[in-house]
Amino acid sequence: MTLLAALAGLQGLVMGVLVITATVDWGVSKSLYGVFLAAGAMGNVPGALLADRLATRIGNIPTLIASALVSGLAYLVMASAKGWLLAGAAFAVVSFAVYAGSVIANSLRQRLSPRELMGRVGSAWRGIVWGAFPIGSLIGGGLADLGGLRLPLLVAGVAQCVIAVVLAGPLTVSLAASERAEQSADGDQAVTAALEIEAAQRSSGRRLHGRPGRLPFHWGRRSRTGRP
Numbered sequence: 369m370t371l372l373a374a375l376a377g378l379q380g381l382v383m384g385v386l387v388i389t390a391t392v393d394w395g396v397s398k399s400l401y402g403v404f405l406a407a408g409a410m411g412n413v414p415g416a417l418l419a420d421r422l423a424t425r426i427g428n429i430p431t432l433i434a435s436a437l438v439s440g441l442a443y444l445v446m447a448s449a450k451g452w453l454l455a456g457a458a459f460a461v462v463s464f465a466v467y468a469g470s471v472i473a474n475s476l477r478q479r480l481s482p483r484e485l486m487g488r489v490g491s492a493w494r495g496i497v498w499g500a501f502p503i504g505s506l507i508g509g510g511l512a513d514l515g516g517l518r519l520p521l522l523v524a525g526v527a528q529c530v531i532a533v534v535l536a537g538p539l540t541v542s543l544a545a546s547e548r549a550e551q552s553a554d555g556d557q558a559v560t561a562a563l564e565i566e567a568a569q570r571s572s573g574r575r576l577h578g579r580p581g582r583l584p585f586h587w588g589r590r591s592r593t594g595r596p
Contacts, residue, residue: 369493371539372473373500374531375436378524379466380504381511382443389517394452407456411464419471428472429543433536435469440528447521480546 390396396404423431442461449455481489508520 369477369496371432371436371531371535372470372493373497375439375466375469375528376497377500377504377507378443378528380501381508381520381524382446383501384505384508385512385517385520388512389521390452390455393517394449394455396452404452404456404459408459409463411460411462412467415464415467416471419468422468423472428476429536429539431472432469432539433532435465435472436528436532439465439469440525440532443521443525443528447518447525476543 387401390401390404391398419431422434426434439462442458442465445458446455446462449458477489477493478486508524511519511523
């Protein structure tokens, strides 16, 4: 959540003044700014579709860290761009990395959150992560007023790379601990379920068995000979 909130805030830093940067510095016509946004958003769907493959190949946390680093470097490319073509291509890379990281982060949140707390965790997540975006936009406007239109892009790019490097170790340790706890809980639940079934069988005189042509398991009553 800390990583995603930081990335959302830095994205707001950029998006708050992007329309001015695009039309003033990159030569995008005001009437075509929507087309520029659409071109930049072309990375959204591929990023979401390829997130699982990336996580399978390199792991969940490396995918999250890579998405932060790639989007941070793409912001720096946008800051150095002289025209709309390079800026738009870098913007598409940002959207690809952001959506790939978002899919992994949301999947981990849903998998690791306790079921009885999932609603509250989701609400807190949305409040913090989505709330960081408008705050970043406000700060981005102030930075652009003080140091020029490209300063928010420079700050966002450098800050994302630094945050990704700083959080890489703690995220790896935290996820490993969470996965061990999850595996331990799953094992305890399996043992408890087996004991409950055994106790039910003993108390009811029924046992679980299978017959050809029937469902894999069904309940049958023992006969006096002990056979079903």
